[in-house]
Amino acid sequence: MAIRRAQVSIDRLRRRGEGRKTKAIPADETSCPRCGSQFGADELRRNHRVCGACGHHFRVGGRERLDQLAGFRDWDELWPDMRAADPLRFTDLEPYVRRVEKAEGKGIGEALIAGDLEIDKVPCIAAAMDFGYLGGSMGSVVGEKLLRCCDRAVERRVPFVVVTASGGARMQEGVLALMQMTKTIVGFEVLHDAGVPAIVVLAHPTTGGVWASFAALGDITYAEPEALISFSGPRVIEQTTREKLAPDFGLSETQLANGQVDAVVDRRELNERIGRSMSILSRDASAGPAPAVAWARDRAGQAARALPGFSRKFLSRVRREEGEEV
Numbered sequence: 001m002a003i004r005r006a007q008v009s010i011d012r013l014r015r016r017g018e019g020r021k022t023k024a025i026p027a028d029e030t031s032c033p034r035c036g037s038q039f040g041a042d043e044l045r046r047n048h049r050v051c052g053a054c055g056h057h058f059r060v061g062g063r064e065r066l067d068q069l070a071g072f073r074d075w076d077e078l079w080p081d082m083r084a085a086d087p088l089r090f091t092d093l094e095p096y097v098r099r100v101e102k103a104e105g106k107g108i109g110e111a112l113i114a115g116d117l118e119i120d121k122v123p124c125i126a127a128a129m130d131f132g133y134l135g136g137s138m139g140s141v142v143g144e145k146l147l148r149c150c151d152r153a154v155e156r157r158v159p160f161v162v163v164t165a166s167g168g169a170r171m172q173e174g175v176l177a178l179m180q181m182t183k184t185i186v187g188f189e190v191l192h193d194a195g196v197p198a199i200v201v202l203a204h205p206t207t208g209g210v211w212a213s214f215a216a217l218g219d220i221t222y223a224e225p226e227a228l229i230s231f232s233g234p235r236v237i238e239q240t241t242r243e244k245l246a247p248d249f250g251l252s253e254t255q256l257a258n259g260q261v262d263a264v265v266d267r268r269e270l271n272e273r274i275g276r277s278m279s280i281l282s283r284d285a286s287a288g289p290a291p292a293v294a295w296a297r298d299r300a301g302q303a304a305r306a307l308p309g310f311s312r313k314f315l316s317r318v319r320r321e322e323g324e325e326v
């Protein structure tokens, strides 16, 4: 009896599978993916898109992020009409211009929204990346807006706050996108040289060319809970190295332990934290020392007075040699 060979072609199996309905996944933006709690759209918006039951942080668009930072008061958008050109006439699965049109169809102008606003009553320039626009990727418009924000902050002597959420440089703009890394670093250098505070908030995900440029250059770097902050995503690293990574790889809590982040802050407390940091960093030197510095000096004085006589004498000699008034 002849043995019948089994004809198995992966392509054929794939073709057979095409057109079949896959298992429906609920695409409801108002149900928590972690604990399943249901919220009204307004309730979620009021709660800064954080699950009231388990604390899961939902994704936030650029404009809504600035609304949150402004405490839901009015703010003025800067350069809303700036659009990218397509000098490379780039086409992958579909032309770049078509992708831009689709993203604009969602009502988002570009992957970075900037504005003049007040956070916790402190005037500043703020910008937020929008992951919904081509994965929050950094193209020439994002770089240009960011640099203009830095210039404006220096001109007005107000702090600059930026919230990142990005997959990295925009592939469709090729080397023009990579150039934005240098450009944004120059912007932050201008801020640092002028002594203007720069605060960066890392939201999920902050990866690639954004994390490798300006996102790592803030005077203060906050991160949202459980945000992925890494140059390459864990999937790419696992595929390349063929090694399993720890489940907490690249999360903001891990980056806090690694010293890459100053604090992991719940989104609902972000305004107060940013406001307080801006007030301390913007403090005029002529107004005297900050309360924390005054407290530390006072404690040092108390400690010195409590020392035995010979130690006090030694301390006053050292302070005299350093030119300090005793």
Ligand SMILES: [Zn+2]
Binding pocket: 032, 033, 034, 035, 036, 037, 051, 052, 053, 054, 055, 056
């Ligand atoms: Zn939840």
